[in-house]
Each structure stands twice: as structure tokens, then as C-alpha cells.
Amino acid sequence: AAPAAMAAAGSHLLQRGTLLTRGHALETLAQVNHVVFDKTGTLTYGKPVLQKSIALGKVDAELCLRLAASLEQASEHPLAASFLNAVDQSTLFLVEKAQNIPGKGVSGMIDGVAYTLGNITVVENRSITELGLPEEVQAGATVVWLASENETLGAFVLSDELRADAIELVSQLKQAGIRVSILSGDSEGAVKYFADKLDIDTYSSSMRPEDKLAALQVMQKAGDVVAMIGDGVNDAPVLAGAQVSFAMGGGTQVAHASSDIVLLSEKLVEIWHAIELGRESIKVIR
Numbered sequence: 450a451a452p453a454a455m456a457a458a459g460s461h462l463l464q465r466g467t468l469l470t471r472g473h474a475l476e477t478l479a480q481v482n483h484v485v486f487d488k489t490g491t492l493t494y495g496k497p498v499l500q501k502s503i504a505l506g507k508v509d510a511e512l513c514l515r516l517a518a519s520l521e522q523a524s525e526h527p528l529a530a531s532f533l534n535a536v537d538q539s540t541l542f543l544v545e546k547a548q549n550i551p552g553k554g555v556s557g558m559i560d561g562v563a564y565t566l567g568n569i570t571v572v573e574n575r576s577i578t579e580l581g582l583p584e585e586v587q588a589g590a591t592v593v594w595l596a597s598e599n600e601t602l603g604a605f606v607l608s609d610e611l612r613a614d615a616i617e618l619v620s621q622l623k624q625a626g627i628r629v630s631i632l633s634g635d636s637e638g639a640v641k642y643f644a645d646k647l648d649i650d651t652y653s654s655s656m657r658p659e660d661k662l663a664a665l666q667v668m669q670k671a672g673d674v675v676a677m678i679g680d681g682v683n684d685a686p687v688l689a690g691a692q693v694s695f696a697m698g699g700g701t702q703v704a705h706a707s708s709d710i711v712l713l714s715e716k717l718v719e720i721w722h723a724i725e726l727g728r729e730s731i732k733v734i735r
């Protein structure tokens with residue numbers, strides 16, 4: 450190998466806000482033929498805005514929101530900040546036995562009652578269509594559900610935005626003959642909405658962290674060289690399991706620690722730039 454060429458490439462990338470944390474990253478990038486994205490916080494900004502709180506049981510919408518925000522106090526998930534930003538902090542409840550359920554949500558006890566807040570698996574018996582949400586809210590929205598042990602209490606509609614350069618990156622990757630997929634923990638409707646916008650036809654939804662890792666292992670066994678891009682606590686196992694991985698700069702510590710490259714710039718197009726540079730560096734060395 451030519452260490453000097455590699456070091457030069459590394460410092461060039463750093464100037465663009467792309468930090469290589471593992472030595473092999475550039476060589477592996479040169480071989481990548483499949484790029485796999487997480488959705489929330491990766492393809493989207495991960496700053497969902499709460500659009501609507503809906504009461505579905507005995508508890509009114511305002512109290513549902515206070516309960517939800519209280520449960521989110523200990524969470525690092527992007528959705529947690531959305532809830533906490535929507536309430537007066539002085540109205541939060543004390544939560545006991547707070548727990549993070551990876552790829553699903555959070556749970557805890559408030560005044561002796563056990564609550565769960567998270568994706569549709571929290572309330573398997575009700576669907577979004579039963580709620581009769583308006584079309585414009587439904588498109589691409591993430592719905593978070595609140596339930597006590599035996600009752601559905603509320604639903605929250607949150608909307609997130611596609612990163613400005615996501616479409617450009619996906620089209621560059623495809624032009625270069627690289628396959629593109631999404632593995633997301635969010636629901637089918639939300640994932641399909643963004644996949645359609647990006648013209649990505651291979652995507653999976655409602656995936657727990659272990660499902661993401663299993664899907665990745667299937668791709669890699671089939672001979673794909675995969676670059677995984679993620680941001681969250683839930684993405685750490687799959688980032689660690691990919692041949693090469695990128696964490697978003699604004700992502701969690703554990704995502705940074707589990708990946709080979711940190712995208713400090715938060716610019717998705719830099720992923721293509723890094724792959725291109727990897728390809729060129731390998732040519733120089735050989």
C-alpha cells in the first residue's frame with residue numbers, strides 16, 4: 450500500500466467534513482456496490498415537528514402529550530426532542546422505571562401506571578386509517594402511539610423533512626451503478642413516502658435493530674459490499690456489522706463509535722465524494 454496517498458486522501462476528506470476513524474475505510478469504500486440508509490435522522494433531518502395530538506381514550510389530548518413528553522425525558526431518539534419541544538418543561542411528570550425499547554419506543558411508570566410510547570406495535574389492534582387522519586397529514590408522517598397496559602390512549606402525528614441533498618446523492622450513486630436501499634424502523638407508509646421521493650425501490654419498514662442487522666448480513670452473504678449510513682442508538686449494531694459505515698455528525702455517540710466514518714458536515718453528497726476518492730486512491734496504489 451501507499452500510506453502517504455492514503456494519509457493525503459484522509460486529510461482531503463477531513464477538510465470536507467468527512468472524518469475517517471478506521472484505517473481500512475477508504476479501501477473498502479472503493480469496493481462498495483450497495484449503499485443502505487436508515488431513514489430518520491439520516492435521509493431526513495431527524496427533527497420531526499409535532500403536527501397533531503389525538504386523544505383515543507379517556508385522557509384528553511393535552512394530558513396525552515404531557516405523558517408522552519415525560520416518557521421521552523430519558524431518550525436520545527430524535528422523536529424525543531420533538532415531544533419535549535412541544536410542552537412546558539415545568540409540567541412534566543416524574544417517570545419511574547424509564548426504559549428505551551430499541552426500534553420501538555419508550556416505556557415507564559407515571560403515578561403507578563405503566564405506559565408505552567412508540568410505533569404501531571404499541572397498539573397492534575388499531576390502524577391509522579381507523580383514525581381518519583387527513584390525507585396531507587398522512588403522507589410521510591410518523592405516527593407515535595401512547596398506551597397504558599390495556600388501553601390505547603393517544604396518537605401523535607409528526608412530520609420530518611428529507612435532507613436537501615438526499616435526492617442528488619441517490620441519483621449520483623445510481624448513476625455510478627451502486628444499489629441503494631432503506632432499512633427503517635418506521636412504518637410502511639412513512640418509509641414508502643420517502644422512498645418514492647428518492648426513487649428507491651428496495652426498502653423495508655418496521656425493522657428492529659436486529660432485523661436491520663439480519664437484512665444486512667443477507668446482502669453481504671450474497672456478495673454485496675455494503676456501506677451503511679445511520680445516526681441513532683438503534684443503528685449501532687447494523688453500523689458495526691457493515692463492511693463500511695458512516696454515522697451522521699449530529700447522531701448519537703454510540704453511532705459514531707460504531708462506524709468507520711463520521712459525516713461531520715451532515716452533507717449526504719459527501720458520501721459519494723468519499724466513495725469516488727476511495728476508488729481513485731486504490732487506482733493510484735495499484
Ligand code: ADP
Nearest residue numbers: 488489524526552553554567568633634635683
Ligand atoms: P429509523 O430506522 O427510521 O431511524 P428507529 O429505528 O430509530 O427509526 O425507530 C423506529 C420507530 O420506533 C420510529 O419510527 C418510532 O415510531 C419508534 N420509536 C423509536 N424510538 C422512539 C421514541 N423514543 N419515541 C417514540 N417513538 C419511538
Ligand code: MG
Nearest residue numbers: 487489490681
Ligand atoms: Mg435513525
